[in-house]
Amino acid sequence: MxxxxxxxxxxxxxxxxxxxxxxxxxxxxxxxxxxxxxxxxxxxxxxxxxxxxxxxxxxxxxxxxxxxxxxxxxxxxxxxxxxxxPKTHQHQLICLRCKKIVLLENCPLEAFQHSVEKSTDFSIVNHRLELYGYCRQCQKIIAAN
Amino acid sequence: MxxxxxxxxxxxxxxxxxxxxxxxxxxxxxxxxxxxxxxxxxxxxxxxxxxxxxxxxxxxxxxxxxxxxxxxxxxxxxxxxxxxxPKTHQHQLICLRCKKIVLLENCPLEAFQHSVEKSTDFSIVNHRLELYGYCRQCQKIIAAN
DNA sequence: ATGCAAATGCAAACTATTTGCATTTAGAAT
DNA sequence: ATTCTAAATGCAAATAGTTTGCATTTGCAT
CATH class of the missing domain: 1.10.10.10 (Winged helix-like DNA-binding domain superfamily/Winged helix DNA-binding domain)
Structure with a gap:
């Protein structure tokens, strides 16, 4: 062992x-x-x-x-x-240039999910949220070109 | 023609x-x-x-x-x-059983996106949100089994 | 220690999607 | 209208991430 x-x-x-x-x-x-x-x-x-x-x-x-x-x-x-x-509910923030992934602990969707359940008659069990953008370094690199 | x-x-x-x-x-x-x-x-x-x-x-x-x-x-x-x-910003609500997709016009993410930009120094250009669950009919079918 | 189901390595299969190439076609130029 | 050229299409083959079949190995309950 x-x-x-x-x-x-x-x-x-x-x-x-x-x-x-x-x-x-x-x-x-x-x-x-x-x-x-x-x-x-x-x-x-x-x-x-x-x-x-x-x-x-x-x-x-x-x-x-x-x-x-x-x-x-x-x-x-x-x-x-x-x-x-993840121990806590998480989402991902992804850099479109270098593909780095930052994990986000906050999620603003609970209220929205409930309102959608009411308006659609769906029973919602899950969701997926990803944010896309450019990290600080890649922003600089892009600006420099 | x-x-x-x-x-x-x-x-x-x-x-x-x-x-x-x-x-x-x-x-x-x-x-x-x-x-x-x-x-x-x-x-x-x-x-x-x-x-x-x-x-x-x-x-x-x-x-x-x-x-x-x-x-x-x-x-x-x-x-x-x-x-x-989509003419307006949309998201999808997807039934996990029958794969039906319902389009949602509302999006609760603008404020969240701004707060993430501030806390991470990312420049966010896009996001993706999907809700998963079971539609009314599939809920019934599942309950009946 | 032994036996057997589960896990592994390897090669081949799978599947959604893309690509190379010869042919056709839309639309600009004549 | 006809001609020309780049773009679009059909077909078959390639790609790439992922999965699977099968023979062999391994963990662990007995």
Whole structure:
């Protein structure tokens, strides 16, 4: 039992076997604290475990997402990104130039959601909000050109 | 000049040639008034013009979107959907069971956007908001099972 | 320690979308 | 009206992110 087993108990509690691939990905996700693509996570994982396979990464992330350990988001016709399931309700602010993602803790939508439920007879269970723009550095770079 | 040329002037004004495929797709989009996948639009178009090709549909929709005649949205790891570019700022309410999409005219995000700009130093140019839930009929069906 | 279901690696499949290319067509120029 | 040229189309093949089938390995309950 090495450091990569550190999440054994946690994984077992969530009804999953503890494998070195899962432990590693969990470690990476906790370290990064930023939504990343499966590909990127795979490349980072490879530095530690060179035999890990991309489809394993996809399968692990799928399982994690099913167990609400991670959340999967896809936006802008781009690849999906994965991050640890937020403890508080969050949204993303995405830089259109450098693709950096900033997580936002506040959400102004509760009242709106209720009013929409009333006017449409839908039962709303979820929503998705993303803000797009340019971060400070990219604004400067764009202004300089 | 037949009925499918009806948008010739409109297309020319937008710097596009008037072709029977473009006229037809525009007609369909105006009739449907609901976001649809390229595939679905292709199938509908085929009923009128059996020789139309799926990649033409994609290319036409891409061109339309570039010219802001249509808007392309992708959500829920699903295919993209296209609809006429809304005259007023809109958002979508999507039924998770039947995939029906209801367009919402209201948007509560202006103030929030400003406050995020201030707190993050981003320049926000756009946002995306989708609400997910179950429509009246699907709620009933689900309750009955 | 043993057995078995679950997880993995690898290669191949899948699917929405895009692209290359030969042909056709719209619309400007003559 | 006819001619010309760039743009649009049809078709088939490529792409890219993601998923799947299958043989092998591994975690963990017994």
């Amino acid at each position: 090495n450091e990569c087993d550190s999440y054994k108990q946690y994984l077992n509690q969530h009804g999953m076997k503890s494998t070195k691939q899962r432990n590693l990905l969990l470690l990476i996700l906790k370290k990064i604290q930023e939504p990343q693509t499966a590909e990127k996570l795979y490349l980072i994982a490879k530095e530690t475990d060179s035999s890990i396979n991309l489809s394993t990464v996809y399968r692990v992330l799928e399982k994690f997402t099913e167990k609400k350990i991670t959340i999967r988001t896809s936006f802008l016709d781009d690849k999906s990104v994965y991050s640890l399931y | 037949n009925e499918c040329d009806s948008y010739k002037q409109y297309l020319n004004q937008h710097g596009m040639k008037s072709t029977k495929q473009r006229n037809l797709l525009l007609l369909i989009l105006k009739k449907i008034q609901e976001p649809q996948t390229a595939e679905k639009l292709y199938l509908i178009a085929k009923e009128t013009d059996s020789s139309i090709n799926l990649s033409t549909v994609y290319r036409v929709l891409e061109k339309f979107t570039e010219k802001k005649i249509t808007i392309r949205t992708s959500f829920l790891d699903d295919k993209s959907v296209y609809s006429l570019y």
